Amino acid sequence: MKIASVGSALPPHFYDQETLLAALRTNWSERHHNIDRLEALHRNVLVGGRHLALRIEEYDTLKTWGDANDAWTRVAQDVGETAIRRALGKAGLGFDDVDALIFVTVTGVATPSIDARLMNRLHLPPRVKRMPIFGLGCVAGAAGVARAADYVRAYPDQVAVLLSVELCSLTLQRQDLSIPNLIASGLFGDGAAAAVIVGAERQADGPQIIDSRSIFYPDSEEVMGWDISESGFKIVLSAGVPEVVKHYLGRDVDQFLSDHGLSRSDIRSWVSHPGGPKVLTAMEEALDLPDGALDVTWNSLRSVGNLSSTSVLMVLEDTMRDHRPEPGSLGLMLAMGPGFCSELVLLRW
Amino acid sequence: MNDAYILAGIRDVARKHVGWEGPIEPDMRLVEDLSLDSIKLLTLAIEVENRFQICLDPERDHELITVADLVAAISQQTSAKLRAEEGNDRRGTEDTQ
Numbered sequence: 001m002k003i004a005s006v007g008s009a010l011p012p013h014f015y016d017q018e019t020l021l022a023a024l025r026t027n028w029s030e031r032h033h034n035i036d037r038l039e040a041l042h043r044n045v046l047v048g049g050r051h052l053a054l055r056i057e058e059y060d061t062l063k064t065w066g067d068a069n070d071a072w073t074r075v076a077q078d079v080g081e082t083a084i085r086r087a088l089g090k091a092g093l094g095f096d097d098v099d100a101l102i103f104v105t106v107t108g109v110a111t112p113s114i115d116a117r118l119m120n121r122l123h124l125p126p127r128v129k130r131m132p133i134f135g136l137g138c139v140a141g142a143a144g145v146a147r148a149a150d151y152v153r154a155y156p157d158q159v160a161v162l163l164s165v166e167l168c169s170l171t172l173q174r175q176d177l178s179i180p181n182l183i184a185s186g187l188f189g190d191g192a193a194a195a196v197i198v199g200a201e202r203q204a205d206g207p208q209i210i211d212s213r214s215i216f217y218p219d220s221e222e223v224m225g226w227d228i229s230e231s232g233f234k235i236v237l238s239a240g241v242p243e244v245v246k247h248y249l250g251r252d253v254d255q256f257l258s259d260h261g262l263s264r265s266d267i268r269s270w271v272s273h274p275g276g277p278k279v280l281t282a283m284e285e286a287l288d289l290p291d292g293a294l295d296v297t298w299n300s301l302r303s304v305g306n307l308s309s310t311s312v313l314m315v316l317e318d319t320m321r322d323h324r325p326e327p328g329s330l331g332l333m334l335a336m337g338p339g340f341c342s343e344l345v346l347l348r349w
Numbered sequence: 350m351n352d353a354y355i356l357a358g359i360r361d362v363a364r365k366h367v368g369w370e371g372p373i374e375p376d377m378r379l380v381e382d383l384s385l386d387s388i389k390l391l392t393l394a395i396e397v398e399n400r401f402q403i404c405l406d407p408e409r410d411h412e413l414i415t416v417a418d419l420v421a422a423i424s425q426q427t428s429a430k431l432r433a434e435e436g437n438d439r440r441g442t443e444d445t446q
Contacts, residue, residue, distance in 0.1 A: 031399065032395060032399055033398045033399045033402055033403070034398045034403075034404040036404065037394075037398070037407050038395070041391070178392070179392040179395060183388070238388060239387040239388045239389070240386065
């Protein structure tokens with residue numbers, strides 16, 4: 001089983017953090033007194049700018065959850081199509097080669113799901129097995145790779161495409177001036193990425209998937225997620241994520257690796273979901289990583305923000321393109337998300 | 350603005366914005382006794398700023414260990430604000446004379 005390729009697509013509307021801040025400032029000042037503190041909060045997430053699904057002025061026209069979700073359905077197809085085209089192109093495969101299509105998101109809802117709509121747009125074969133998955137959140141990039149690997153393990157001559165589309169800006173509740181929402185409005189961006197995962201009987205150039213591990217943390221539902229309100233998704237965000245990383249990640253990674261007779265020092269490359277600065281710092285400490293181990297992830301956070309499940313796939317794409325580890329070396333892909341849970345994917349480059 | 354009034358304000362903010370239903374007394378510690386994580390601490394700071402129309406110094410947030418520390422910081426800022434407003438009023442009166 002290999003990851004043959006990853007392709008990504010970002011919406012064309014890029015705004016630096018200061019421009020986004022200026023757009024939000026008026027809204028904040030209706031309720032908050034110390035705007036300087038809120039601006040500092042936005043700058044502390046270390047995001048330089050973000051791509052948005054819509055032009056900034058268009059967000060004012062979204063009056064209801066339905067408006068936002070209609071925009072999500074439209075843009076998700078655009079960026080999703082581009083991401084799949086790019087991924088298949090890099091893998092040297094055509095639409096007829098696709099056997100399974102896994103679609104992950106946590107930022108919008110559609111039935112028929114986005115994968116069904118892309119069946120039509122891309123003229124994918126009618127036999128394609130579709131698996132839309134909603135709700136895994138940030139973990140879904142790594143979990144999607146793992147589930148695609150499970151699929152091609154069963155069908156080693158087949159090709160699975162994982163598509164992640166996250167348009168976080170369309171979930172933003174502008175009237176919600178709570179601190180978790182203000183943090184989210186500074187951190188999360190929009191994008192899509194597709195990964196092509198092929199079975200053992202297929203030739204491919206990318207890293208081999210050796211194994212994966214799901215870890216669920218019981219009774220931690222309050223750490224992160226959505227509350228659903230009349231106006232859409234309202235973020236639930238506690239300060240618990242870095243704590244979970246500190247307490248469990250080192251133990252879980254060690255356990256997973258030791259089942260393969262490995263330890264952390266055997267891992268040469270780390271492909272991680274970015275979370276936010278505190279999460280990444282906690283990860284570096286918990287795993288006692290060498291300097292620069294998460295540079296690709298830090299760069300992704302700085303340049304486009306946290307794209308939920310799409311981020312780890314973009315980090316993987318960057319790693320495959322510009323930072324390809326030595327052939328035969330081992331790598332670990334990892335992400336965490338609502339549940340709360342982790343997903344680990346062991347790679348051989 | 351006396352300390353009792355400020356404490357009552359903190360109690361109200363804690364109940365409304367960080368979901369604290371228990372008692373709040375000056376000697377209680379914000380993190381250990383009120384179970385405030387970093388996001389809830391930030392929420393408490395921002396919401397007391399809104400309530401009392403003041404700006405606490407974020408650089409000194411780490412000095413706020415107990416409820417009494419928070420009361421003192423709010424008291425200091427409200428007094429400073431009052432003095433500044435009185436100064437402005439006096440200057441305004443002098444300007445019109």
